[in-house]
Amino acid sequence: MLRKYIASVLLTLISAIGLRAADLPGDLTVKIRNNEYWWPGVVALGEKLPFDKETNLSFDLNTANGGNQTQPMLIASSGRLIWSDKPFKFEFREGEILITETKGKVQLIEAGKNLKEAYRYASRNFFPPSGKMPAEVMFQVPQYNTWIELMYDQNQRDILKYAHDIIDNGLPPGVLMIDDNWQEDYGKWNFHEGRFSDPKAMMKELHGMGFKVMLWVCPFVSPDCDEFRALSAKKAFLIDGATGEPKMVKWWNGYSAVLDLSHPEAVKWFKSKLDRLQDEYGVDGYKLDAGDNRFYTGNVKSYVPGMTPTEHSASFGEIGLDYPLNEYRAMWKMAGQPLAQRLHDKNHDWGALYKLIPQLATQGVSGYAFTCPDMIGGGQYKSFLEGAIIDQELIVRSAQCHALMPMMQFSVAPWRVLDKEHLKKCLDAVKIRDEVIDDIMRLAKDAKDSGEPIVRLMEYNYPQQGFHKVRDQFMLGDEILVAPVIKKGARKRAVILPPGKWVSTKGKTFRGPKTITVDAPLDEIPYFRKK
Incomplete structure (x- = not known):
């Protein structure tokens, strides 16, 4: 007291x-x-x-x-x-x-x-800006993640088919992320021989098609593999304070030991595996999953005494600094660093779509400028299991929302779940991104030096003018106001304009501050440039 x-x-x-x-x-x-x-x-x-x-x-x-x-x-x-x-x-x-x-x-x-x-x-x-940013290709072209289409059946044949289908259906090549279960085991970062007959040939073909390729990795090691035994001998795992043995944690896909990335041997081992994949197969980068502070809680001992769970999480973030093509979902106190930060997996529903803008804007005022709004239509695989109902309008509106954000990422194949009419509107969203990509790149390059958010709250640009609770529109920098449609069935939407002159995509000029209602058919994304 x-x-x-x-x-x-x-x-x-x-x-x-x-x-x-x-x-x-x-x-x-x-x-x-x-x-x-x-x-x-x-x-x-x-x-x-x-x-x-x-x-x-x-x-x-x-x-x-x-x-x-x-x-x-x-x-x-x-x-x-x-x-x-x-x-x-x-x-x-x-x-x-x-x-x-x-x-x-x-x-x-x-x-x-x-x-x-x-x-x-x-x-x-x-958290001063580092002067660096993630690989520019992360912003310049769409990302494609194999998770929703293949889930735990990642294999060479279907990955190549997914890549060819991307191009055959009118989408541009981009960053292809091969997700969990390409590997032999957790901690055995080799292509699984039973699912990948010739990974070098696969990588060569993907690169020849114009893709950059990322692989999913995590800081866990399965306790029944030879890597576990070797790392145990080096004391490279977090230790259970009660037993003195490597601590086993439960995560979404089982029980594993956790690398103690405060230990130089653990860092050396992990990076050696990632570097070998690049040297031997031409892998371009990594989706570094997990790293949540909850995996480091409890009675644990580490090489550096007294580390908090959050500091262990930050240690996992530091791994990505050596790989410009990176992606993280969980992070602690690494703002200002050249790390791509994805939102958590979202459900395939309109409520989840509503969360994208305020969560992305919160990333911005937390110092995480290089952001990706999860996967188009949702990245929660349970939403796409057999028998699930696909909302085609939601896929289109989700693609539109992503299109005017720093990065956009597909996973569920739009050509598989959409009819021709909705597929065309989804492809149109990618083309609309071309209208603002120069702005996005300029803002990303500025962020690495200034630390300024790319996606900004209305309150950030127009303080104390009543915009603090605007959650369904955002600013790209100072000059572009984006107001995506995030309600099912909506073909009009209200847009709150700040002070100044604002020009719509149709060339009409409006003077703010005021609220206007604009048409928003299914093939349009309302956004405005400051005049």
Whole structure:
């Protein structure tokens, strides 16, 4: 109680004398101001944001990430921000933010007067841009993931068929991601001999068709393979503190040992496997899956003593820095780095489509600029099992939403699930992307140096003008306002225009601020350029 009282007194003094920042001991209580809105660094909460005095919700960054990127930060429309180098639990309750279960010092910072100024302060001081970006091809062309079509039956014949079908059905070659179960076993990163008769020939053919090829990998090792025995001898796994043996964790596909990537031997081994795949087969990059902090919780010991679960998650993120063609879903405190960050697998439903914009925008104000909105139509494989009902309109609207985001990724084959009319509209969405690809590339290149988000909240560009709860439209940089259709059956939609002149794709000029209603037939994506 005394520590909490001292922190409260310090906060009062900070507010009174106008200090920009203070390191506060332990737990922290922050009173939420009137008309103040907060974005925590939890991407999975995106569609619920921003939080205000009426919010009642808690989240523990120590043990959870919602399946996506997190950041030890809360950032406000008033220009305030909360930051710590270590994880903590936050709770919004009765008009206050309670910061508890802290692992280090917490800073409450009066960084500026609005969300943009607070973000820029955080970016400069806590996660400065690296000057690098993921491989440009990730943005320039569509990505195609084999997961939904093949699931756990990844094999040479069907992968090549999928690639040929992409081109035969009018889509351009792009980045082809070969997903889980191409490998011999978890931790045995060799092409499975029974499913890949000649992987070198497969890679040569895919490259000849114009594809870049990525392989799915994870930080797990099956306990009944020879790699496990060799790595155990090197003490390269996390250790169960109770037994002294490699810790086994349950994940979505079984039980495995987890690499201790604080150990130089584990890092050396993992990178040697990835490098060999590149040298021997010409693999271009990797989809690095898992790495969630929940896999590192409990009574575990690591090579570097005292590492938090989140620090283990960040260690997995560091692996990708050596491979420009990379993709992550789970991440901790690697903002500003050249890592492609995908949203968590989404269901095949309209509610999931609604989440794309606010979650992608939350990635932006958390410092993760290089973003991918999961897979078109959804990446949750259970939505596509035999007998599932496919909503063709949803596939089209999902493709349109992706088309004007930093990256777009197919998985379910649109030529298989769509009739000719809907397939054409899906292909048209890819062509519409060509209209903004130069803008996307310019923004991506700027982000690597400036740290600015590519996808931006309306509140970010137009602070304190009532845009804080706009969740169904977004800004690409400063000049493009995108308002995709995300409701089933809608052929019109309301668009909230900020101040200034805005030109529609049909050449009509509107002057904001005001709300307009525009036509949005199934083959159109409403977006506007600032004049």
